[in-house]
Amino acid sequence: MTRSSALKKEKQLRLARNTSKSRKIINIVRKNTRELQNYFISNKSQSTSNEQFTYKTRTFTGPSCQKLTDFLKQKGTDDNNNIHDYYQIIHNSFLLQLMKQTVCASCKLIWNGDMSVAKREGLYCSLVFTCCCSHEIKINTSKQCLNTSKRDINVRSVIGANFAGIGHQGLVKLCAILNVPLPIDDDHFFDTLDYLLPTFESYKLRSMKNAVEEACKKSNGRKITVSGDGTWQKRGFSSLHGVVEVLSNGPTAKVLDLERLSKKCSICTGLLSIKYSDPKKYSEIKNKHQCEVNHVGSSASMEVAGIHRLFARSKMLYNVKYAHYIGDGDAKVFPKLISDPPYEDVSITKIEDVNHFSKKMLHRLQKIAESLKKTNIDGKLGIRGSGRMTKS
Template structure:
């Protein structure tokens, strides 16, 4: 039942409603079963991870025409049971670049219930003797000390260090998001010795977010004081407002920055030209068009270049208003920073962490963040999610076989149908809900917020104090 995301309370409710028993199991008995199930699930996960590595090698051989590679590319990402940096549990995964399958997963915990019970006896000799035996026997559930934000760093280092022993490979390239110091931590740890250098590859999605973050911070930072008609001094964002850096415009520039990298991830020079093309595109006016860096031809996304290809520049008029000069001067340093060769070099190849983020969602579907749990429960959820992510619903049958629970034709047919339904739904959603449509909806929402009249505000702190 734990594999299905149902705990002791849920089992008790099910047994009671089905008139099977008033209670399912006693808490100690239930916990012992959970521990056994956790070990069984981890055993199955190890087999799937080994198989995934072999598939990755074969895919890499086919893509690069090499024989039996021993150095692979992985993406890593961490997720926490509780939002923020106060979580007691964190999960970190490594996923192969070519197959998109999980190679390894590790749960970090800074909490142990048994240790908590002994809190009042920390200074006693009895505690010291117990704690030594508790740790040596491997019963302590706490395997992390320090801030929760460091869980991802220590987990990735540990998985790199055990990759040769567990999987028989080394990880040459690491795809990270730059949100933590994971890469620098791995490099400093030197998991494969002094002479083995691990390369950093950037997740394009997270690089794209940097543009939006920098632009929003810029708007917040530039504030001027103005006086109202009533003589009251108020602070106003000087770079925001109609025709300036609205939320919609920031979204546009962010998306275009990301597209410039995605569509040209085979060349640093192409990426840089495409990034600056978007800058000069929104600098252009009818009197001073600056579309030299925009792609030429009838299929160009640039209206000016389309008109040039059709020999219609004589009657061409821009369909948008160029950004003001002060805005362009303010955002120019951001474009310089985010188009540096060092950053774009790490974007070559078009790497992403999308698979890791999809896995993270699956983990917390099995063990929701809103529901409390122990490190064992999180470990079960993480390994179950990783196996389902790799092998689909048939992974559940593998768990049952590992626990000596028989499976028959009906269970295999259910797994097949469940996977077919999941895939068909995903394909249907992708067909009817394209990325462009999602971006357009979001831009419309941002546009509505930009034009929201303060008099229409219906909710806010102190809003009803006028009476």
């Protein structure tokens, strides 16, 4: 085999592998989406007692949740067995080509006309094909979600942009490059997000509960090993918002619980503008609103406070205890878990993670090497050099 044909074969193999890999990803995403849809439907009668995680017990989000459930229920019965239940990206010129191969129902001649867009909402539009005999055919490019004015494709685009982590701006760019119309504007984008949030909150809780049960199964009991971590909205320890989470242990670590910590509330801040001009309204809204502030103290202390909070509620939330903690960079978390134990009958043990352990080890070895620099060992100064301790 010549070198070029070998290269060609290798390229083909690589392409084949890539294809199967991407197909695998598509199948996983498709399965998860289907699961999510099924969950939306089956979730209807499921109630959760923990108000912290569900919007269902809050009356003001009830209708949204119901709407989404209804919409997906309708979808589920309609399309579960429909092999054509997906979108096609097709250039307008091909649609026109297709029309020109049909016979007009009105003038009975080969269709000859033009197309126009009668209405557009984000990625959805209503197309009109007008024959030269002025006969019109109208088609919609996406279904309307039941009991709402939202279109299926627009809801999907919002979910997709969030799953991909690109947000509205990213979605706009993607659409521009794909040469498809712009998505819904940012106001509608965030409206749709609010509309979807209750369902995602419930889904999140179910997913985390499953992860906890998985971890319990692995550790043969309800005392499990977890790791914890925190992240901030902004770097540099001045962030007003942060998130902490505990994860299960193992090669496929899953989030078991998480908490947002905020030092500032957007409603409280907004209210300041009417504090003196309309004190009555100010105190009325202030007393009624659900304040976002749930952390006082420095941004750096968010991780300690947050992880301690997650430990403290594990029993109530999942009936488990996080008995072993895999420490990460924040050295203050574990001492807090010891000085203010979240469980009466379990003292938490710390497991050092490999990354941080090796970093510490390296640091200490370097320190020893530095301190022995001027000491004569076996006729040489220090312990460094070839045949002795090297940097690699």
